Amino acid sequence: MAAPSLDEETSKKVLRQVEFYFCDSNLPRDNFLKKTISESEYGMVSLALICSFTRMRKHLGLGNLKPEEVPEDTVLAVAVVLRKSTSLKISEDGKKVGRVTELSKAEEVIEQVDVRTIAASPLEYDMKLEDVESFFAQFAKINSVRLPRHVGDKRLFCGTALVEFSTQEETEKILSQSLAYGGVQLELKPKKEFDAERAQKIEEFQNTRRGSNSKNSSPEPDYPKGLIVAFTLKSKEERALAEGNSNQEQANADSSALKADGEEKLSKKINERKDNKESEVSDKVTDQENEENVDGNIGSDRNDAESEQEEKSSEVPYNEDKERKLTASDYKNDQNVVLREDLKTLFNKFGTVKFVDFKMGEKSGYIRFEEPEAAQKARAAAVLAEEGGLSVKNFILTLEPVTGEAEKEYWAKFRGNKDKPRDNRGNRGRGGKHFRGGRRSRSRENDFGSGRPDKTQKVSE
Structure with a gap:
């Protein structure tokens, strides 16, 4: 009967994984495996037990099988692979595994590994x-x-x-x-x-x-601090226009005195010449009225024609596509529409983004990071940016930390408090409507990927 075998890719993963379990980097800190080895004969432990470890089950496709449920064929197939290792030894029956060399004092090994x-x-x-x-x-x-x-x-x-x-x-x-x-x-x-x-x-x-948990103490707020950053979106065109208007203000101020002086002189000259020009002005007004009457007739004809044309152009054929509700994917490449996915990609550069509290089409929102350091890095980057904020599509984001009562109310809303939070950020407040803490208020039209941006992948052992 031919010996069972694993494919090449699985064999590489299995060999590396079992060698890691028994290596100096892991074993001194792995209390369970270290105790199992110390209690076993000749330092050899059940290979079925090793195959039941989380990452080994994943490599071998064993689901949630317990050690006694691992198929014998699988154990023997793993044994064949492990016999190639220079740091492991396998029992003759292929059902046990152990280190080739004994482990030195755990404290010394840990110190060497840490260095x-x-x-x-x-x-x-x-x-x-x-x-x-x-x-x-x-x-x-x-x-x-x-x-x-x-x-x-x-x-x-x-x-x-x-x-x-x-x-x-x-x-x-x-x-x-x-x-x-x-x-x-x-x-x-x-x-x-x-x-x-x-x-x-x-x-x-x-x-x-x-x-x-102490009744006699005044505990700190039971929410993490420094994780939330508030942001405001402003289009690059609006910012450029605002900067242009700001530069123009000085020029307008400098010319105001000259303009006033010129108007005064002009008014004086007009008054001086008013008396001897009355008859001439009267004649010109009469001629102008006649001209305006002619233009008025032409204008009336033009307006009627334009109105008729507008009525005809308004008769647009019915478009069935308008009945379909647009989703976030429709705006993925639209540089004038910012999506939560765009914001996640931007802020992930500074650290782990736990949640993006933002609704498509709005001008403000919140980013919740995994660590306070990430929030600090994002705010620092926004301040140092040449454009005055972080760039995403055709917009610039300005950032503010959320602290004090604003931070407390955010977490209260996130955890299910249905009271509308107060606006603690001036015109940047979003109110309670768009906080994503309540179950019913959660919108999935622009979630990331699987639609569960706040669900962090469990890291394998």
């Missing part, structure tokens, strides 16, 4: 491990990539990737470079700095939760 690891941000909410790996593999050999979860929500990617390189020298070389991903400049820092900042965020988050 070779950098933190890279900001990255998009739906970033994949493979995408990060492919990008950094251009510059140096990579041992592993991790996508840590958000401090406040373990289901979400925090926006910073941890990339481990093969040597400390390569790591230092990468840190000294200026790299950009997707058109956005990356912030690169040693992992130790990332760990310190993350520990502080975790402490602040836990303190906030403890404070909100």
Whole structure:
């Protein structure tokens, strides 16, 4: 009977994945696998168990099977692939797997790995491990990539990737470079700095939760701060016209005195010559009235003809296409219509966009980011832009942070409060009508992609 086999692409993914599970980069931190190995005989663990891990199930197409449900043929097929590894050993029956070498002290291994690891941000909410790996593999050999979860929500990617390189020298070389991903400049820092900042965020988050649960304390608002930016759209043509009018004001002011003086002199001359010109003016008025009567007749004929023509031209054939409701896709290439998809593409350059609160055709809205740093970068870019704001299609966006009561009311509305929020941004207020927090107020005519822009892809283990 021929041995079962996996296709070439699946074999590569399986080999790399299992080698990662048992490597120095992962094993010291993987408490479950580390405990399983320590309790097993000769450090060999069930290959069916390994096949039941999340990413292995995905590679093998096993759905949600438990270890005891994994087909034996699949286990044996994986064993055939793993026998090619130089860092793994397989039992004779092909049902167990382990490391070739014993693991050193976990603390020492972790310290060595951390020295070779950098933190890279900001990255998009739906970033994949493979995408990060492919990008950094251009510059140096990579041992592993991790996508840590958000401090406040373990289901979400925090926006910073941890990339481990093969040597400390390569790591230092990468840190000294200026790299950009997707058109956005990356912030690169040693992992130790990332760990310190993350520990502080975790402490602040836990303190906030403890404070909100205490009856005798005055807890901080139970919503994240600094994530929201308000924007206002203005067409480039309007801005150019406004700037032109502003430049003209000075010229008008400079000429006002001269104009007044000229009018005064002209009035004086007319008064001086009024008496001796009365008869001449009277004659000319009489002649002009006669001319106007003739022109009036011609004008009447012309107006009648134009009216008749207008009536005929208004008889446009019925167009069935007008009965079809236009959707966002109809305006995708229209430079005079801004869509939520356009805004998402623009603001994703600064960090992960969680939600775009905007309705097609309006002149203002809100962007909600994953991290406060992304909101700060977007506002800074708008201020520094030569055009006075961020450019999207034929429009310029000016940005403002949403803080204080405005921020509190936004979150209240987003979480289901049906009261109309007050306008805290002057003529930029949108009112409660277009906040997307209420279930019934949500419009899908311009959602991104699948229509669920606020749903972040769960990062695989």
